[in-house]
Amino acid sequence: MNADPVLDLHSVRIVRAIAELGTISAAARALGYSQPAISQHLRRAEARLGTPLVARAGRGVRLTEPGQVIARHAITITSALDAAGGELAELVGLRTGTVRIAAFPTASSTLVPRLLHGMRRQHPGLRASYVEAEPPEALGMLRDGLVDVAITFQYPGDRADPHRDGDATLESTLLYTEPVVLALPEGHPLAARDVVALADLADERWIAGCPLCRGHLLAACEAVGVTPRIELETDNAVAVLNLVASGLGVALLPRLALATAPVPPGACVRATSPSSDRGIQVVVQSGAGRVPAVAAALAQIRSEDGAEWHLRQAATGR
Amino acid sequence: MNADPVLDLHSVRIVRAIAELGTISAAARALGYSQPAISQHLRRAEARLGTPLVARAGRGVRLTEPGQVIARHAITITSALDAAGGELAELVGLRTGTVRIAAFPTASSTLVPRLLHGMRRQHPGLRASYVEAEPPEALGMLRDGLVDVAITFQYPGDRADPHRDGDATLESTLLYTEPVVLALPEGHPLAARDVVALADLADERWIAGCPLCRGHLLAACEAVGVTPRIELETDNAVAVLNLVASGLGVALLPRLALATAPVPPGACVRATSPSSDRGIQVVVQSGAGRVPAVAAALAQIRSEDGAEWHLRQAATGR
DNA sequence: TGCGTCGCATAACATCGGGTTATGAACGCG
């Protein structure tokens, strides 16, 4: 960390232009300034440096030895700056860059592949990295700057909701909401109904998912005054469905999970009452959405997944 | 000649400081600014570049990808600038540099060796080049930027005096004046006098020196109404004196010439009437005296040659 | 050699970038 350099970029560029063009006027034109501007700047620079940089030579000017020294270094300096500027321009122009994405497990096999594919198609220069993480961890990574975009979900009424705790450093937007459905064995008496009341499931054995899902299960049951008996836990949706099909219990599943794991024979899904929707959120650091590469990823997420999902919803008549 | 770079030095230095120190406040302290100054500059830079450079990370800030790009180039850029600045500082500090000197032939064996020796002693880092040239040529080279310092002489009343023709691009200062003396054979009748009148030499055969000296001879004689008969010409002072010793004619010689060529047996020198002094001038490009290396040379010339000469003059009782 | 054109320097003036201090809000720590 050295002191302020007496040699500023402007002087370097000016000296360089004069070295190449031979006159102050021409340099001024080339740099887009008026002639006196260059003259005065030179005088100031000379005063700072303590030595003349140019000497009048008949009609034009000529560089003194110190001036020639600057001119000699000018190419190096400006090219170093141009290199940085060029790389920056590539970043801004989305011809390069990296987006680091975190998303919850279920998204890994649904949203994320589409997203990464779309990114590659739209911005071949961009590189994307992906890491699977549950919402709390994903938000932690976001806060720590380990990822740029976090795709999370959030259950309504979630007490420790990380999205709306007034954290001004994060910006989250709701991508869409999806219903949480009940998975139960096909032969189950309640399977005859279209909509199953949670209160009627007080005596069931429950299969819980990830901690957040389990939390939602507890909260939802508590809301109707029952306490679920949780006997099995797995965050693997396929396993959950197969366990249900085997008659080992019932489970709540976000509908997205069904996209990754088709309902096996012996199990079926039903809407619940009261119904509950899980929100799919996309979260970035506050202001990070203005970083070109991140912005591109956000746009991709919203257009591809959001729009397509809504279309799909409309088609299925929900 | 590209357009103005969006990436200025200030931003580079700031980003670099933030990258190394982790907080805006620390960077501000390190750079000698207030904290809001850095904040605002960053905002401006981000607006210019079209992308955020830093993102808040808990207590401090963290660089975004574009910011990291700048930080990565920062070392290159600042080191390139420091290299130029350092070289410039050496120039200004007289630890290096070049002075190109031109002087008239007689000075080559008197003034110039002392000057070069003194320069080497006082400023070992400075390099000096020397070229021998008659005053008109020396001034031409000066004007063309081929040399930095010209040591010339000038006869009084010189019509085409290159020193005072209002040439504002050159600055000349009088080092000292030296008398022009008459060389004549020892046996010559006028040799009996201490001072010889030019008018009495109307019928002599003359030996002329360099064009300028010849011009002075003609002018001096014309001033007293005589026209010298010039039979021999040589710019070699030794030859002139030997020719005079051989009785082949008389000659006018600046006294400096006697320092290079001792008066041989058979010749002697006398003052002339009217007397005439030749001025020894040191000339530089206007303003070039402020270039450190040139300034050092000028100081050396004035102190060493000027002072010593005056001392010598006092010692010889002139 | 005198004139027209070009280029640099200077003066007078305008303006805005970039600085400062003051103050508020958020974060993390003890």
Place this chain on the structure above:
DNA sequence: CGCGTTCATAACCCGATGTTATGCGACGCA
């Protein structure tokens, strides 16, 4: 759960740096 630290914002101020206008010297050409 306050306290220190850090960043952001506002209000203000100033001087660096630009502009136009003008004068002068240098070159080239007839």
